[in-house]
Amino acid sequence: MSAGDLFDEMHAPDGSVRDAYRLYHNWLTEQDSAWMRRKHFEAESFFRRTGITFNVYGEEDAEERLIPFDMVPRIITGGEWRKLTRGIEQRVRALNAFMHDLYHRQEIIRSGRLPERLFRNNKAWLPEMVGFTPPGGVYTHIVGIDLVRTGPDEFLVLEDNARTPSGVSYMLENRETMMAMFPELFSRVKVQPVSNYPRRLAKSLTACAPPCASANPTVAVLTPGIYNSAYFEHAFLADQMGAELVEGSDLRVIDGRVQMRTTQGFQPIDVLYRRVDDDFLDPLTFNPESVLGVPGIMDVYRAGRVTIANAPGTGVADDKAIYSFMPEIVEFYTGEKPLLPNVQTWRCADPDSLKYVLAHLPELVVKEVHGSGGYGMLIGPTSTRKEIAEFREKLLARPDNYIAQPTLSLSTCPIYTRSGLAPRHVDLRPFVLVSPEGIDITPGGLTRVALKKGSLVVNSSQGGGTKDSWVLDD
């Protein structure tokens, strides 16, 4: 892939500034460079003081680390966004219908569009959910759709996060930081607001409350605790929604309800926005060692007396082998052609595909089907011969554990560096809320950026940073 093939979001190949960035760029050229440098350092101290940190597993002494913030925004025009939202809405609608079908009649399998083995071998598939419909019929209350861009009109879906998408607090804090640092910028460029996300989340969750809930349903956020990598986000969202932030030890099943221990005794919870994995949710049903969950909660859930968001068992959709079938899934449930394409994907379980993948390893990205966070993957073009040879062995041993994709020429967006602006690869994770009242997409989302020159890995656990993401109000 040569530099000429790359789509830069700010600059066209002839060096001119693209429409989306015109107003921002005008403002930027008026700014003094020493002042911008000071702002760059100001941003870091702001984040450290407010405690917006991210814990990285497996790194001693780095218990709380900052996700680097880049102060150049990533900008999308209103027109581009409208087009994107239609595709996202279609995809999320299909995901939710797919979940319902998988745990009921499995029409998609009967019709022969999806091989049964795909979910039979899938650890995220929960037999406990079979035949059960969650309150309001909603499975995926909160979804993060990871998008990459390869050209002016080419947005592709890289990944669906239907289990527990994280990062929304960064979307919110990045905007707050930008508005605090550059207030005059926001009077020059009209940007669609994101700050009402917590209110929209609370509304959406409340709309999914079970029938036994009172007129004012009690919503709680379940966190594994302060040592979890996303604890800041859990506390932040609970605070912003005005919900209780609970841990497993606060909860108990009493009188057929999930109740929390308050200073005045136990009180029932109607909607539990849980940020613990399925496996830890209920030691009586799943992992008996878990101290993060609530013994007996699955019985309450199946009796329809608490809403768990997202529903247990939705992780099936995060599986990368399932992902490869998303175009078929969208078409099956919506009767429409997918508006947002997938990235081309080879399923290594398929012998012909495996053959192709093995022959082209140096140019492909190979991922574990259940992997996330950028772990356990091979990026062919940046790997050594030895790394490729080692990965080949893993691939041959368990081909059905992997999928492969071409190395995409992800779009770039400039970041601020000491020597001026420099292009880096970015992706975008919009956040989508689902309730019986409809699908609600907050304009923008989280832009992740690879900070190393040429790197394609944007994951924060692998040293990626974030940017404020603007959808223009035009």
Next chain:
Amino acid sequence: MLGRVANGMFWMYRYLERAENTARLLAAGHRMALTKGADIADEEWRSVLTTLGQLQQYKAHHDDFAGAHVCDFVLRSKANDQSVLSMFERARTNARTCRSAITAEVWEAVNEGYMSLRDLLARPVREASLNVALSAIRRESTLARGATHGSMMRNEGYSFVRLGTFAERADNTARILDVKYYLLLPSLSYVGTPLDTGQWDNVLRSLSGERAYRWLNAGRMEARSIAELLILDDRFPRSLAFCYTAMRDNLASLARLHGREGPAHDLMREADQRLTGRTVEDIFDQGLHQFLTEFISRNQAVASAIAEQYRFNA
């Protein structure tokens, strides 16, 4: 609110209060050591450790009572799980646990306080900069209290904040008084006789009470008036009476909010009866040491009753 969060708030402010009082105690000790001979200085540092309940632990690591060793141990030693730094660290951990129950201002004050003390206490504190470090500790604690006062709703959480603050302060004042009186007044016959002003000045300084005392007593130093100020004067913010008024008020707020009283209220009333309406003579008749020992254990009982009644742990 959640019992676990009430517990976190209560202890967060106990830790902040204890860190601050420890700094005050060290400042008074340091001043004493500067003005007196080496023997008295050693005795003073030893009494600081006794007051803090850290004497045994300290002796396991040191053979002497050199000021530098004591200060280092109390402020930052990794061998001391009650060090000032560890108090601030715990306060910050609690603030994270209770993040959704405190305001951003309070979180930032505690977080920044911890970060600045962590840097300040990263290396041993030299004697020349001891006072700088001690005032930084008091300042950070004061900032957290100020942010709390200025930004938090006067709701349930705030009551637990105040209860933690004053349960700790009452305990600290009683301990300081107990250790000092015990050392300074080996026999009852000393009460009422003119005293070594340096020593008594030190007791008052440990509780930031020297100014209030001078203002009330025009410079006369006597055990009776000092005890009166520190135990019974409810205008002085570190006195036992002041702490109990605050605890009583906050327990009453909780009872109003919840529509009921409980065992903590009964115990508080009982503890209160031992204090209000008493005279200094009365207390000296009973024996100050005995009075203070009983006070400390009754105060602990109130704190435990609060923890149980409001379901801090179970």
